[in-house]
Amino acid sequence: MDIRVQEVPFDLGHEVEVFTDRQINMGAVVTFTGITRDLPGAGMDRMEMEHYPGMTERALTQIAEEALARWDLGDVLIIHRYGILRPQDRIMMVATASRHRAHAFEAAEFLMDYLKSRAPFWKKEVTVDGSDWVAAKEDDEKALDRW
Amino acid sequence: MDVLYFAWVRERIGIPREKVDTTATTVAELVEELKAREERYQAAFADLSALRVALDQDLSDFDASLDGVREVAFFPPMTGG
Numbered sequence: 185m186d187i188r189v190q191e192v193p194f195d196l197g198h199e200v201e202v203f204t205d206r207q208i209n210m211g212a213v214v215t216f217t218g219i220t221r222d223l224p225g226a227g228m229d230r231m232e233m234e235h236y237p238g239m240t241e242r243a244l245t246q247i248a249e250e251a252l253a254r255w256d257l258g259d260v261l262i263i264h265r266y267g268i269l270r271p272q273d274r275i276m277m278v279a280t281a282s283r284h285r286a287h288a289f290e291a292a293e294f295l296m297d298y299l300k301s302r303a304p305f306w307k308k309e310v311t312v313d314g315s316d317w318v319a320a321k322e323d324d325e326k327a328l329d330r331w
Numbered sequence: 332m333d334v335l336y337f338a339w340v341r342e343r344i345g346i347p348r349e350k351v352d353t354t355a356t357t358v359a360e361l362v363e364e365l366k367a368r369e370e371r372y373q374a375a376f377a378d379l380s381a382l383r384v385a386l387d388q389d390l391s392d393f394d395a396s397l398d399g400v401r402e403v404a405f406f407p408p409m410t411g412g
Contacts, residue, residue, distance in 0.1 A: 238388055300409070300412035301409055304385070317338055320408030
């Protein structure tokens with residue numbers, strides 16, 4: 185398990201290569217990448233990602249441990265950035281490795297669903313007109329029900 | 332105990348953390364104590380359904396006991412990913 189919370193950018197290709205190379209006998213690696221979107225018509229300047237140092241690492245570790253317990257996984261990687269993010273920046277990534285792809289896909293979805301609502305991050309969108317905290321979506325909370 | 336605020340809760344209260352001497356036994360009692368202090372706390376805690384609380388860095392709820400707790404954090408629902 186590899187959990188990283190960092191301000192600096194990460195190299196997606198490099199991370200996937202390194203993660204894949206260190207697996208033994210895993211038939212499948214699934215990765216998900218979150219990217220900062222522009223706001224249609226709003227002219228987004230940046231997104232500010234705040235987090236709760238200490239609790240963030242703890243929450244991500246708990247979520248990863250849960251995934252390792254529920255699926256047949258060889259490994260889990262979570263990288264999540266905080267600080268200032270511009271449109272097109274990579275915000276975060278997860279990777280899962282498994283002997284079989286179904287487990288790798290499902291576990292990656294589980295990690296994303298839980299991470300969105302249970303890891304202490306908060307997004308603020310800053311446009312030319314001002315700034316606003318992004319409100320949590322009801323659907324994100326509902327997404328947890330299926331697990 | 333240490334009380335921490337994040338996102339718009341932090342902005343409304345105006346500080347990221349503070350030491351609070353309290354006799355409150357539950358989170359809800361602590362919230363009432365804080366609200367009685369100043370208007371900025373009332374603004375932050377006006378709607379508890381819009382807030383989440385963590386005790387010693389684990390998500391909890393407003394009925395929870397503060398017994399043995401060293402760090403309380405208040406924040407809006409999380410929006411990571």
